[in-house]
Amino acid sequence: QLQLQESGPGLVKPSETLSLTCTVSGGSISSTNYYWGWIRQPPGKGLEWIGTISYSGSTYSSPSLKSRVTVSADTSNNQFSLKLSFVTAADTAVYYCARLPGGTQKSWYFDYWGQGTLVTVSS
Amino acid sequence: DIVMTQSPDSLTVSLGERATINCKSSQSVLYSPNNKNYLAWYQQKPGQPPKLLIYWASTRESGVPDRFSGSGSGTDFTLTISSLQAEDVAVYYCQQYSTNLYTFGQGTKLEIK
Numbered sequence: 001q002l003q004l005q006e007s008g009p010g011l012v013k014p015s016e017t018l019s020l021t022c023t024v025s026g027g028s029i030s031s032t033n034y035y036w037g038w039i040r041q042p043p044g045k046g047l048e049w050i051g052t053i054s055y056s057g058s059t060y061s062s063p064s065l066k067s068r069v070t071v072s073a074d075t076s077n078n079q080f081s082l083k084l085s086f087v088t089a090a091d092t093a094v095y096y097c098a099r100l101p102g103g104t105q106k107s108w109y110f111d112y113w114g115q116g117t118l119v120t121v122s123s
Numbered sequence: 124d125i126v127m128t129q130s131p132d133s134l135t136v137s138l139g140e141r142a143t144i145n146c147k148s149s150q151s152v153l154y155s156p157n158n159k160n161y162l163a164w165y166q167q168k169p170g171q172p173p174k175l176l177i178y179w180a181s182t183r184e185s186g187v188p189d190r191f192s193g194s195g196s197g198t199d200f201t202l203t204i205s206s207l208q209a210e211d212v213a214v215y216y217c218q219q220y221s222t223n224l225y226t227f228g229q230g231t232k233l234e235i236k
Contacts, residue, residue: 046216046229046230052223096173107178108161108220110163116172
């Protein structure tokens with residue numbers, strides 16, 4: 001059974017960089033077809049897609065966050081990561097990592113999710 | 124970006140009754156070459172991550188009860204729960220994936236009357 005687990009600091013200071021890692025077990029992030037993504041949810045609000053990395057290393061990110069987002073993969077540890085720079089209080093949210101089936105039909109929905117981790121931006 | 128708009132924002136339905144949630148996209152998410160609508164539905168219960176219910180607008184994810192169904196094409200979609208159960212209380216989201224810039228609807232909160 002595929003499992004994803006987010007990890008990283010729960011508190012980040014304004015203007016600093018938020019860094020999170022998603023550790024995947026029960027499957028390889030290098031498996032052909034699959035994509036891996038980050039989604040966030042501010043307290044009491046809806047879902048916002050942040051960015052995605054493909055099995056081949058291609059990355060995509062939300063236009064509203066693109067200048068501040070880096071998504072990368074560490075295949076040796078079966079992990080992928082998110083870096084969000086110059087954070088403000090508006091970046092306070094639960095951050096989820098998830099898998100996208102991908103494939104030739106571009107199945108870019110999220111079928112497996114981590115439990116999420118709350119990151120608070122505050123001095 | 125494709126904007127996804129759900130209606131209503133909240134919904135109260137009696138146990139055993141039908142619940143209907145709508146989702147409208149600002150442009151078509153139907154890809155003509157394969158006749159697939161790039162639209163998914165998720166259920167999120169308090170304190171939990173979202174759970175995939177439906178993809179390709181109408182394909183139920185494995186293990187999802189058959190009281191959940193999705194319909195629609197192009198820009199207008201519907202999630203229907205045919206007979207509401209107590210465990211269906213949740214927030215429901217639609218998501219388009221017709222481009223590699225995915226967007227979610229704002230969510231619909233479903234409660235029991």
